[in-house]
Amino acid sequence: MKTNKTHDALPGRRRFLAAGLALASAPAFGLTGGAAPPDSASREFNAFVLEQMRQARIPGLAVGSARDGVTRFARGFGYADIESRRMVDADTVFHLASITKTVTATAIAWLHEQGRLDLDEPVAPHLDFPLRHPRHRAAAITARQLLMHTSGISDANYYRIDFRTPGRDADLSLQGFLRDYLVPGGKAYSAEGSFSAHAPGAAWDYSNVGFAVLGELAARVSGEDMRELTRRELFAPLGMTSTFWTLADTPAARSATPYLTADSAYVRQLSIGSPDWPGSMLRSSIADLTRYVAASANGGATGDARILRPQTMAELLLMRQPAQLPAWLTGQGLGWMQGRLGDRIVANHWGGDPGVFTAAYLDPDARCGVAILCNVSTSEASKAAIKNIALRLLSRPDEAY
The missing domain is CATH 3.40.710.10 (DD-peptidase/beta-lactamase superfamily)
Structure with missing residues (x-):
């Protein structure tokens, strides 16, 4: 829901x-x-x-x-x-x-099934930008936490700043968005607005940004854009044209x-x-879905x-x-x-x-x-x-x- x-x-x-x-x-x-x-x-x-x-x-x-x-x-x-x-x-x-988000979760599960991603290991080593909770730096963020909305990444700044573009695809790339939002010094970063008070794994807090991280994680682990991965491994086998x-x-x-x-x-x-397309931008017909x-x-x-x-x-x-x-x-x-x-x-x-x-x-x-x-x-x-x-x-x- x-x-x-x-x-x-x-x-x-x-x-x-x-x-x-x-x-x-x-x-x-x-x-x-x-x-x-x-x-x-x-x-x-x-x-x-x-x-x-x-x-x-x-x-x-x-x-x-x-x-x-x-x-x-x-x-x-x-x-x-x-x-x-x-x-x-x-x-x-x-x-x-x-x-x-369920499709992104399926892609992450597919990579896990292929032995290319451990859901309970830190995701930061896979990324090419630092990802660390500023108030709980010893606690690593895992893919399972991101999938369960317990990563400690907050959407507070996400609601304060409207990243959407009417009538066209976003000009800002996924990686650019994540760097701006999660890395100190980024245009959309703040310790209080980008991360919750809770340590990773401690509490549920719905996070669109967390699912954006999963899309980037899938790309880094697989070596290709997650959109291409899902087209080939999920949509094509199901006949989702x-x-x-x-x-x-x-x-x-x-x-x-x-x-x-x-x-x-x-x-x-x-x-x-x-x-943040991995969490919200898919479009489909009812026949496909x-x-x-x-x-x-x-x-x-x-x-x-x-x-x-x-x-x-x-x-x-x-x-x-x-x-x-x-x-x-x-x-x-x-x-x-x-x-x-x-x-x-x-x-x-x-x-x-x-x-x-x-x-x-x-x-x-x-x-x-x-x-x-x-x-x-x-x-x-x-x-x-x-x-x-x-x-x-x-x-x-x-x-x-």
């Missing part, structure tokens, strides 16, 4: 564009290309989703469900772009926001337009870029493709309770989190940015997974809608949709 310490909670930091768009009428749903006409169960589910969207004022939504490593369906509802009346379908590309790390690579004609809601209008937003969720809920495999060994996937989803874990979580894994969904406890991760709200849920015991993508900012109503849809799917895994 996301936390209120992410950009999701700061919609006011991105300017509204000059004009709002009139509130759309109830959106219509679109099925994946080539799908048969919906039967009664599908029609009932579609109506349920549309009602959730209406109540939460969600202009466009995509939902996918998987079981036993296989996509059961991937479907679009409503508008990818209100002005042009372009509809969401299974191939519409959404900004995933913090769901990206509509998943992109940069705005420059993302096809605008297939992208969901992000919206904020203001009074009785939807306010169109520019897509954003950010230098559901394949990834299917593998993650199924011991790291789907069909003939395996991205992680079962024991490695199980380690990602092994939940612990570090000190200061917030009440809305029941556990923290490696990248993935755990929380309550109705009467169930499931692994999950949420994501959000201005005009974006996303969620992924895993029930590894039942080998089920759900992904939901929206092109509107997070609200209490949209949170409720996404939970209701996910709970409906995970509670009725055998129902035809």
Whole structure:
């Protein structure tokens, strides 16, 4: 799940564009290309989703469900772009926001599985800049701590300084961002704002910057940009051809337009870029993301493709309770989190940015997974809608949709 310490909670930091768009009428749903006409169960589910969207004022939504490593369906509802009346379908590309962190965690786990990275050894020797907690210099920061948000790296300065760029990829490189933020003398560095009061490993504190470090760590250990590594070792085996790390690579004609809601209008937003891309910048379609969720809920495999060994996937989803874990979580894994969904406890991760709200849920015991993508900012109503849809799917895994 996301936390209120992410950009999701700061919609006011991105300017509204000059004009709002009139509130759309109830959106219509679109099925994946080539799908048969919906039967009664599908029609009932579609109506349920549309009602959730209406109540939460969600202009466009995509939902996918998987079981036993296989996509059961991937479907679009409503508008990818209100002005042009372009509809969401299974191939519409959404900004995933913090769901990206689970992909970065999977890449780190893959390197660990290959014997190229020990999760419990200090990461500093792998980096080409110093990384040391200024108040706990004897305590090394490890990859496991970074994955579990217990590294002692703080996002305080990250929220004070908006590193995002509207309408384009970030000008600042990942390494430049990390040097500015974590190295004394850097433009964004302060001992209090870049690091928490807690020693590495001592307490939970959600950290976007910590996941940025993991992206750089993956590059240093593997000898290549983590984006290239994930394209080859994760996306290609799963057939994820509509998943992109940069705005420059993302096809605008297939992208969901992000919206904020203001009074009785939807306010169109520019897509954003950010230098901390390992934690927030992945973009993907529901067809692609559901394949990834299917593998993650199924011991790291789907069909003939395996991205992680079962024991490695199980380690990602092994939940612990570090000190200061917030009440809305029941556990923290490696990248993935755990929380309550109705009467169930499931692994999950949420994501959000201005005009974006996303969620992924895993029930590894039942080998089920759900992904939901929206092109509107997070609200209490949209949170409720996404939970209701996910709970409906995970509670009725055998129902035809």
